[in-house]
Amino acid sequence: MTRANEAWESLMKAYSVLMKQFNAEDIWGDLTMREYDVLYQLSKCDGPLRMSELNRHVLLSQPALSRMVDRLADRGYVDRCPDPGDRRGVRLTLTPAGRATQRQIGSPHARSVTRALSVLTPEELEQLAAITGKLSQSEE
Amino acid sequence: MTRANEAWESLMKAYSVLMKQFNAEDIWGDLTMREYDVLYQLSKCDGPLRMSELNRHVLLSQPALSRMVDRLADRGYVDRCPDPGDRRGVRLTLTPAGRATQRQIGSPHARSVTRALSVLTPEELEQLAAITGKLSQSEE
DNA sequence: TAGTGACTTATGCGTTTGCATCTACTCTAA
């Protein structure tokens, strides 16, 4: 077992442990964590996002994302309008309700994240962000 | 946005990017990555594993894991026998076929992992393992 | 400008998931 494999396994375990921990918290209202993630990704970009672009940031197959956006649109959280420049595409934006919901859930969730990572020193946080950043940049 | 939140977001992104990358590789045969993970977790422990113990290492709900083990047992990869010490419980072991399949997939997968993490220095690998280890230990 | 291949999103369909609940067993203590 190489160092790389140990590191990856450790990363996966941390992801799994923390995900379960966050999921168990009673802050998600009528959203699943995956749905929240979609709203969060949309909230980060001010401009409208293409479906394919959003799909790059979310761990979901393209059809699954398509349908999830469908449901979020039905529920009034997301606005999907045709892209005038490319009629194949769609432009996604948060509705005011979607933005409000994202903020309402995001706030306590951000506190949970801070609490969960509070076992790390500021230097370790810095290192973690730098190293994982390097990993995701390496291949996109 | 605190350092902690940035670090967590960066970790999630790395997880998502690498997972997609690994999933896209043509090495999984008739298994999904989740199924492979179950076989892998079983392969790590020599002794038989309880369902609940296995569930702690896998990002799946208890019923989903129960049924996945069901299917893996049907397919001859996993042996589930009643725990003599606790008749509620089950003892899970890899069958020879399960172990062989795990190794067959694990080998190229381990190489992929090594390749994907090769952008990191040995020191960074060390730090990543240490930091993520700290994260998952903090709450179990 | 008609044809071909690439790209973007949607849909059909069988499988898998999570939630709630159930059954069966264990443990504690009266």
Next chain:
DNA sequence: TTAGAGTAGATGCAAACGCATAAGTCACTA
């Protein structure tokens, strides 16, 4: 020894998922 609380895993069911593919659009070329 037995009632009641707790734990382990299984099952019913609706919702969500991934794979394969369809439908519509773009871009390039003959």
